Amino acid sequence: MATASSTWTPVEARSWRDTLKITRTGIFSVFFILIGLWILLSAPQNIAGDASTLLTFDRTGQQGISVPTVPFAVVVALLYVAGGIVGLLSTPRLSRIKFIWLLVNGLLIIPTVLIIIAAGGRTNIVVMLQESLRLATPIVLGALAGIWCERSGVVNIAIEGMMLTGAALGFVSYTLLLQSGLGLSNEWAQFLAVIIAVLSGGLMAVLHAWLSITFKTNQIVSGTVINILAIGLTSYLRLEVLVNAEAARATLQTVQIPLLKDIPVMGDVFFTGKPIFYGMFMLLLVTHVVLYYTRWGLRTRAVGENPHAADTLGVNVQRNRWINVIIGGLIAGLAGAWFSLETSGAFDDQMTAGRGFIALAAMIFGKWTPIGAFGGGLLFGFSDALGQRFQFLGVPVPPQFLQMVPYFVTLVVLAGLIGKSSAPKADGIPYEKS
């Protein structure tokens, strides 16, 4: 090693991309030229010339604007081709324009695809955005839970189990509170149930912390144990309590934010929703601020990157990890409450259906940052809604493939847009004082 490093000379990091002068901009430019040409050649043939697409914006799809399909497709296609050609020019002066043009092209993909598919019919873009955000809510919350844990160096694959526990205990306690004869109103019972869901997620996290921090069990094993435990525990609770209880499927009330709700489109998408939906935005903000602008956040990141150094500087590593893991569990519990109390008004076995794991993917996608994780969650929610929309707009592709859309989009985006994402250095390694 020593001899090797003494004679070491810097070698330029060259990949095959550099040799061929293939840049990311170049790849996208070629992509857009191809797509543009394809639309130009196929759209006028496959769509009736006088067909138009009705884009609707209100909740029940009554009013909207009519877009002539073929002319719109041709304009977009020309924009794609022109943007692609400009993108291939290597004039540095144009780099800003290039970037903006390609970005516009990228943003136009989804509306264009929808308008073409819904030719002769109609499609509601606002509702689709709304549903994307709803579907993203538990994923973003789960990803935030993961960030709290992993930024302090504890891998948490038990988010799924914590969510499931929160969903079950929240709904069970809601049912019991209503039946208890305490005379609680529905709203109070729901509020208390959400609190219990959050706490039960935290309780599962205590188990995780106890096993993986105090006893230094392998964190993957500990997480797996919790996931399995949660499945058994929750289905037992359902059989014992819920099956014979005549529980109403009431869900949390929709809240509209005054004034802001009247902004067109934005008002429907962002300012009309249920409490946990808003809670997701608040926790996103809180996580971001705490992680990057507070002493606690700095210490957490230090513990996750280099616990020995942090310890030397007087940070109590074990305590920091314990607290962060529990905070993560509380957030996962809230995500669980979203499933049972906010959306379904019921608890069904394994109703989280793998969203805890998707949340982990969203967290990695976002490079362990809250804002990035939000983007990742949104991408999953959006792709899910898009896959559904493709199905009912009648894209001639078997539904199994359309159900793959979320995962396919993730692959493409991870491989093409996001660079290498690296975990906190000490992630997954139990801390041993040396």
Added chain:
Amino acid sequence: MKKQGFLIFLIAALLVLAVVPALAQDSLIESVCLVTDVGKVNDGTFNQFAYEGMLAAVEDFGLDSTYIETQAQTDYDTNLNRCIEEGYDAIVTVGFLLADATRAKAAERPDVYFIGVDQFVGEDADGNPAPSNYVGLQFREDQAGFLAGVLAAQLTESGIVGGVYGIDIPPVIKYRNGFEQGAKFINPDIKTLGVYIDSFTAPDRGASAAGQFIGEGADVIFGAGGPTGSGAITRAAQDGALVIGVDQDEFLTTFGNGETPGAENLISSALKRVDVAVYTAIEALVNGGEDFPGGTNLIMSAENDGVGFAEPHLAADKVSEEVIAKMEEVLAGLKDGSIVTGVDPVTGELLPEEES
């Protein structure tokens, strides 16, 4: 001595001759044992309906009965053995997941009758026929879906109806294609939206699909896919759309006897009468087994009241007499075969258009 022996033989022979024809008409069974899938006999799912069907038969035919509630999937075989050891003549197993255990046990014990709810009985992968003491109960979900489609098409104002479905396995495909065919039977120009969701246990995703349908202008939503479908119709009902449930009368389950907000929008449910099916199969055994299609399936359809539709309950003011009359008419048509769904009863795929 020889004479006496002969006499005994004669009497015995006479007895056998007397008993054999009597056996052909008399009940093949005196007792029934029911094994649930993981769950309980009062859990509001198939387990409960199968149990109720068995109880009705037990009462009508004066049989002995018991049930075993399965705690874990690994206990199927143990529970079947318990039924046999305690001397029960017929065993009802509830659910698709028990198919393998039931089939194996049926081959092992030809002296006991087996009835498998939602289990398809036929040749195995090697072409061996199924044991003749084993019958599967299959349902014409397409007919139930067809009736739901007839109802939806009559009540929609926008001319757009939506269906949220679970994983695209044959029963679900049958519901979907039946529903869409039924809607087109009433109004050939109706627009039917449909989504398969790759999970039966994702009520939130079902709800989101329903939300998208409402955004597209759909005003009647059919949910067929376990909790995923129930999630869809609860959400849609709370958002003011009319909804149709599936399998059982969801007014009693999902809508908590009217407690759940939106219960006034549940106009019906496409029914799959598991209780009737179990009753029919036991009845066939009691009547000497001529109607017990051993080694194959008992197909439950409109003809034998195996499928149907539920009453509108709190939505009675939204479903007029004429609408119900039309559904009764279609049900009668399905019964006598004058109306066909155009759906393959096994795969659920649409049949090619026929000249009829």
